Structures are given as structure tokens and as C-alpha cells.
Amino acid sequence: MALFAAQRDAHEALLSDAAALQGRSLWQDAGRRFRANKAAMAGVIVLALITLGAIFAPSLSPYTADDLDWMNISAPPSLENGHWFGTDDTGKDLFVLTWMGARVSLTIGVMTTIVALSIGVAYGATAGYVGGRTDDTMMRFVDVLYALPLLFFIIILVTVFGRNIYLVFLAIGCVEWLTMARIVRGQTLSVKQKEYVEAARACGAGPAAIIGRHVLPNVIGPVIVYVTLLVPTNILVESYLSFLGLGVKEPLTSWGVLISRGANSVETAPHQLLIPATFLAITMFCFNFIGDGLRDALDPKDR
Amino acid sequence: MTSYAIRRLLIAAPTLFLIVTLSFFLMHLAPGGPFDDDASLEPEVIANLQAAYDLDKPVAVQYGLYLGKVFRGDFGPSIIYIDRTVTELLTIGLPVSLKLGLSAMTMALVIGGSLGVLAALRQNSSTDYAVMGVAMTGIAVPSFVMAPLMSLLFGVILKVLPVATLEPRGALAEAVPALAPITPYILPVIALALPQIAILARLTRGAMIETLRQNYIRTARAKGLPQRDVVWTHALKAAALPVVSYLGPAAASVVTGSVVIEQIFQLPGMGRFFIQGAINRDYPLVLGIVIVYAVAVILLNLIVDLIYGVLDPKVKVR
Numbered sequence: 001m002a003l004f005a006a007q008r009d010a011h012e013a014l015l016s017d018a019a020a021l022q023g024r025s026l027w028q029d030a031g032r033r034f035r036a037n038k039a040a041m042a043g044v045i046v047l048a049l050i051t052l053g054a055i056f057a058p059s060l061s062p063y064t065a066d067d068l069d070w071m072n073i074s075a076p077p078s079l080e081n082g083h084w085f086g087t088d089d090t091g092k093d094l095f096v097l098t099w100m101g102a103r104v105s106l107t108i109g110v111m112t113t114i115v116a117l118s119i120g121v122a123y124g125a126t127a128g129y130v131g132g133r134t135d136d137t138m139m140r141f142v143d144v145l146y147a148l149p150l151l152f153f154i155i156i157l158v159t160v161f162g163r164n165i166y167l168v169f170l171a172i173g174c175v176e177w178l179t180m181a182r183i184v185r186g187q188t189l190s191v192k193q194k195e196y197v198e199a200a201r202a203c204g205a206g207p208a209a210i211i212g213r214h215v216l217p218n219v220i221g222p223v224i225v226y227v228t229l230l231v232p233t234n235i236l237v238e239s240y241l242s243f244l245g246l247g248v249k250e251p252l253t254s255w256g257v258l259i260s261r262g263a264n265s266v267e268t269a270p271h272q273l274l275i276p277a278t279f280l281a282i283t284m285f286c287f288n289f290i291g292d293g294l295r296d297a298l299d300p301k302d303r
Numbered sequence: 304m305t306s307y308a309i310r311r312l313l314i315a316a317p318t319l320f321l322i323v324t325l326s327f328f329l330m331h332l333a334p335g336g337p338f339d340d341d342a343s344l345e346p347e348v349i350a351n352l353q354a355a356y357d358l359d360k361p362v363a364v365q366y367g368l369y370l371g372k373v374f375r376g377d378f379g380p381s382i383i384y385i386d387r388t389v390t391e392l393l394t395i396g397l398p399v400s401l402k403l404g405l406s407a408m409t410m411a412l413v414i415g416g417s418l419g420v421l422a423a424l425r426q427n428s429s430t431d432y433a434v435m436g437v438a439m440t441g442i443a444v445p446s447f448v449m450a451p452l453m454s455l456l457f458g459v460i461l462k463v464l465p466v467a468t469l470e471p472r473g474a475l476a477e478a479v480p481a482l483a484p485i486t487p488y489i490l491p492v493i494a495l496a497l498p499q500i501a502i503l504a505r506l507t508r509g510a511m512i513e514t515l516r517q518n519y520i521r522t523a524r525a526k527g528l529p530q531r532d533v534v535w536t537h538a539l540k541a542a543a544l545p546v547v548s549y550l551g552p553a554a555a556s557v558v559t560g561s562v563v564i565e566q567i568f569q570l571p572g573m574g575r576f577f578i579q580g581a582i583n584r585d586y587p588l589v590l591g592i593v594i595v596y597a598v599a600v601i602l603l604n605l606i607v608d609l610i611y612g613v614l615d616p617k618v619k620v621r
Contacts (some may be wrong), residue, residue, distance in 0.1 A: 040340060059354075078459070093437055144318050144321075146552065149555045149556075149558040149559050149596055149597075149600055150555070151559040151562075152326075152559070152577070152593055152596065153325070153326070153329070154575070155562075155578070155581050156326060156329050156330060156581060156589065156593075158331050159581040159582055159584075160329060160584070161333050164558035217540075239445060239447070240445070240447065240559075240563060243447045243563060244562070244563060244566065244578055245582075246582075259447065259448055260447070262451075263447065263448075263450075263451040263567065266452070266454075266455050267455060267459050268449045269457065273451055273452070277444070277448040280443075280444075280445070280448070281440075281443045281444045281448070282443075284442065284443035284444075285439065285443050288439065288442065288443065300512070
């Protein structure tokens with residue numbers, strides 16, 4: 001009897017061990033790989049700090065965005081007078097302006113990407129799922145648009161309809177969805193032909209269930225990677241517009257606006273260019289590192 | 304091949320038409336007009352001006368008139384540059400922009416391509432990391448930040464190159480008179496090329512690493528070919544494919560980049576006319592420039608596709 005008891009105990013020990021074990025999903029694996037990537041994690045932390053700064057930093061300064069300090073025009077950064085990043089050529093505090101600019105630049109990066117994401121995913125998924133001639137026509141249209149200097153349309157839109165921040169969101173988003181559409185379409189096309197989709201269909205799943213349950217989860221990976229690369233692209237596009245004097249209007253400011261003003265006084269007060277430019281560059285670095293990290297984490301076969 | 308080229312040109316025609324139509328209606332359907340801001344003008348004067356530019360007619364009629372003129376090669380008179388036709392302005396702006404854009408593209412291809420190949424051949428070495436670091440910086444720091452910094456350094460502090468003028472000034476022009484005519488273009492071209500150098504270096508590196516892993520490269524090495532032949536005759540051709548297919552989008556970004564660069568360096572190229580025209584609602588000028596840019600980009604894309612067909616045996620050019 002004792003013999004059987006020992007065997008049963010061993011059995012139960014095995015079972016309880018197995019219960020204690022947790023299966024790791026693909027996402028958990030990806031998360032683990034991502035956290036192991038130092039550059040990407042540094043990117044996340046710095047970006048989080050910049051975001052927090054954009055929210056809270058302006059209120060830390062003794063000045064507001066409207067204060068004109070006539071005693072300190074184009075002053076270099078200094079701890080004594082409270083202009084930690086110096087002032088611009090109207091005596092406004094650059095610390096406050098830079099963080100206010102961060103608000104606008106980051107918001108624009110995110111909002112334009114949401115617009116581009118919605119258009120791109122809808123367009124790409126439709127083309128990929130429907131397939132055939134519809135797909136051909138739709139993607140041919142994307143090819144045509146792809147080759148055009150679309151920024152010109154943004155410039156025309158913005159100059160003609162006025163420099164409204166919502167218009168900037170929409171204009172940039174409406175132009176930057178092309179790559180997203182291509183990625184989603186390609187993924188949809190390949191997922192659609194997988195055996196498990198066929199199996200799902202055989203079990204009686206409708207198109208909505210198949211797209212929601214099988215296609216989209218498999219599309220999300222590359223889309224997330226592209227989104228992290230699209231946000232900085234769009235921040236750059238806005239800076240480009242602002243640099244030409246076509247971006248956000250006073251009293252709003254963005255890094256592009258500040259860089260544009262700083263570029264005019266680069267000979268006399270280089271800090272006016274360097275400070276917003278550094279913030280822009282750091283943000284670009286962060287997003288690129290995060291994007292690369294995500295790509296490596298989500299697509300390990302590519303390494 | 305020829306029939307493919309002709310077919311592509313036939314597709315280009317409706318594309319161009321689409322662009323012209325879209326830009327035309329975008330500009331004309333918005334409220335306001337080019338003479339709104341000028342409060343000094345009498346109403347009759349404005350009416351006369353509008354009649355002179357056909358602006359008093361319905362938009363559809365204006366559109367028809369415009370298309371008719373463009374077909375005859377006439378882009379109409381400019382509104383802000385008084386007494387100048389758009390064609391005249393284009394003959395001033397196009398050579399400047401063309402020089403700038405083509406030089407930047409060539410520079411980006413040569414330097415970006417070489418850096419990418421170099422980094423790929425020494426993958427994970429310090430050369431590789433250095434190249435990728437530079438490329439990352441080139442992507443993170445936009446050209447409109449680089450340009451003022453470079454003109455501060457080379458123009459104002461070192462006084463080597465001229466800034467914001469087409470006059471050949473600076474130490475380089477004096478030291479080497481033969482180079483004097485191109486000195487005003489050096490900084491703008493570098494500033495315009497830098498982001499593309501960065502992107503092309505990354506792209507070439509990736510493509511090259513991928514190619515070097517292929518079996519036929521291993522075969523070439525196994526049969527004892529020297530590294531030089533493996534790289535030049537076997538790897539480069541295959542690695543060039545993704546790079547070539549990026550040239551179309553690269554051209555589009557060089558075109559848009561040149562707008563800012565011309566603005567910063569005060570070069571009288573099409574980009575400056577375009578911004579001036581767009582801000583002041585100079586319809587004929589903006590449309591004329593859009594057409595020229597679109598033709599340039601479409602032609603370049605056609606060339607890229609033809610090269611692609613030659614390079615890639617898998618692509619059947621029908």
C-alpha cells in the first residue's frame with residue numbers, strides 16, 4: 001500500500017507543480033524581450049519624463065508663457081534670474097515655451113498618428129480582406145499617392161484654410177496613412193490564407209469574427225512598430241510646417257516654431273535654436289529606439 | 304521594355320491630371336482670394352484685377368480656362384510677382400532647384416550607399432556602430448536644424464563658405480577659384496542630403512546584411528572568390544533592389560526638403576516661389592510649381608521602376 005501512496009504523492013506533486021507553472025503568451029515573450037533591450041527601455045523612460053515635463057514643467061517656472069521680461073532679452077540660460085533655458089528675442093522665458101511646445105508637438109504627433117492609423121487600418125484591411133480586383137485598384141491608388149510630394153498638399157491646405165491646429169492634425173494624418181495601409185494589407189493578405197482561418201471558417205465563423213479574432217491580432221504587431229515610427233515622423237512634419245511659418249498659430253507654440261525663431265538668431269543667441277532642437281532630437285531618438293526595440297521584440301525571427 | 308515605359312507614361316497622364324485638379328479646387332474652393340488683404344485697393348480696382356486674372360468667373364469656368372492654357376504650355380501670369388509670367392519665374396527657379404535636388408540625391412546615394420555597405424561588411428564592429436550612430440543622428444536632427452547650425456559654423460565662424468547668397472564668397476572660393484561657382488551650393492546640398500544619407504545608409508546596410516546571408520553568396524565564397532568579387536559582382540546587385548525602390552520616395556522628400564533649404568539659404572529656387580505663392584494665394588504660380596514638381600517626381604519614379612526591372616530578374620517588365 002505504501003508503495004502506491006508514494007506513487008500517488010509523486011503524481012500529486014507533479015500536478016501541483018504544473019498548476020503553479022504559468023504558460024507564457026507570445027505577448028509576454030515579446031514584453032520580456034523588449035524589457036531586455038536597454039536602448040528601448042531608456043527611450044521609454046526619457047519619453048515618459050518628457051511627457052511629464054510637458055504636463056507639469058511650465059508651472060515650475062516663476063514665469064508664464066505671456067511674461068515679457070524686458071530686462072532679459074535674448075538672455076542665455078541662467079539659474080539666477082529664473083530663466084533656466086534663457087529667453088527669446090521678445091524676453092519670453094524659453095523654459096516655459098519649450099515645455100509648452102512639447103505639449104503641442106507631442107499632441108500633434110499622437111493625434112495625427114491616430115488619424116493616419118484609422119484611415120490606414122480601415123483601408124488596408126479592406127483591400128487585403130476583399131482582395132482581387134478591388135485590392136489591385138486600391139493599392140494602385142496608394143502607389144500613385146506614394147510617389148507624390150504630398151507635403152505640398154498639406155502646405156496648400158494650411159495656407160488656404162488657415163492655420164488651425166485641428167486642420168494640421170487632419171492634413172498630416174490624411175497624408176501619412178499610406179505605409180500603414182500597405183502594412184495592414186500585406187498582413188491581412190497573408191493571415192487570410194492561413195490554415196487556422198480556414199478552420200475558423202469551416203467552423204462557421206463569419207467575416208467579422210475572422211477579422212476580429214484572427215486577422216487583427218496578427219496585424220497589431222507590425223502596426224504598433226510602425227506607429228512608434230510614425231509619431232516622430234509626424235512631429236517632424238509639423239516642425240517643418242511651423243518652420244515655414246505654416247504650423248500652429250500664436251498663442252500656441254511648438255518645437256518647430258521655436259526652432260524657426262531660434263534659427264533667425266542663431267548667430268547672436270544660439271541657445272534659442274539649440275534648446276528646442278535638442279528636445280526634438282531626443283524625442284526622435286527615443287521613438288526610434290522604442291520602434292527598433294519593439295520590432296526586435298515582436299518579430300524575433302528577423303534577427 | 305519600351306512598351307512598358309510608354310504604358311507607364313500613359314498612366315502618368317491621369318495622375319498628373321488628378322494632381323492639377325485636386326490642387327486647383329483645393330485652392331479655389333476656400334473662402335477668400337489673393338486681393339483680400341490689400342485694404343488700400345478701391346473696389347473697382349479689385350474688380351478689374353479679378354477680371355484680369357479670370358477670378359470673377361465661376362470656378363468651373365476658371366478651371367476649364369486654366370486647363371486649356373496649360374495644354375498650350377502657358378501657365379498664366381503670376382499674381383504677386385507683377386508683370387512676370389509663371390513660366391518666367393519657373394525658368395529662374397527650376398535650374399536652381401534642379402541643381403540642388405540632383406546634387407543632393409547623388410550625394411545621398413553615393414555616401415549613404417557606401418556607408419551602408421561598409422557598415423554591413425563590418426557588421427557589429429566599431430565602424431558599424433559609428434555609421435549607424437551617424438545615421439541615427441541624421442534621422443533625428445532635421446535639416447532645418449542642421450542648416451542654420453552649419454551656416455553658423457562654416458559661414459559665420461570659420462568664414463569658409465558663403466551663406467544666404469549666390470555670390471561665391473568665403474575662404475574656399477578665394478583659395479580655389481575653380482570651385483568658386485559651386486561654393487554657394489555646398490552647404491544647402493549637404494543639408495538637404497544629410498537625412499537621405501542617413502536613411503540610405505540604414506537601408507543599404509540592412510539589404511546588404513540580408514544579401515550576404517544568402518546561399519549563393521556562400522557558394523561564391525566557397526568556390527574561393529575573393530571578397531572584392533563577392534561584394535561587387537554578387538552582393539551589390541541584389542542589395543541594390545530595396546535601395547533603388549526607395550529612390551522614388553527619396554525624391555519626394557528631397558523635393559519637400561528643398562523648400563525649407565531654399566528658404567534658409569535664400570536661394571531663388573522653386574520652393575521659395577511656392578511658399579510665397581501659397582501664402583499670398585498666387586494660384587497660377589502655385590499650380591505651375593506643383594505641375595513641375597509632379598512631373599519631375601513622376602519621371603523619376605518611372606526611371607526607378609525601369610532600373611528595378613533591369614536589376615531584378617524576378618520582376619517581369621511587361
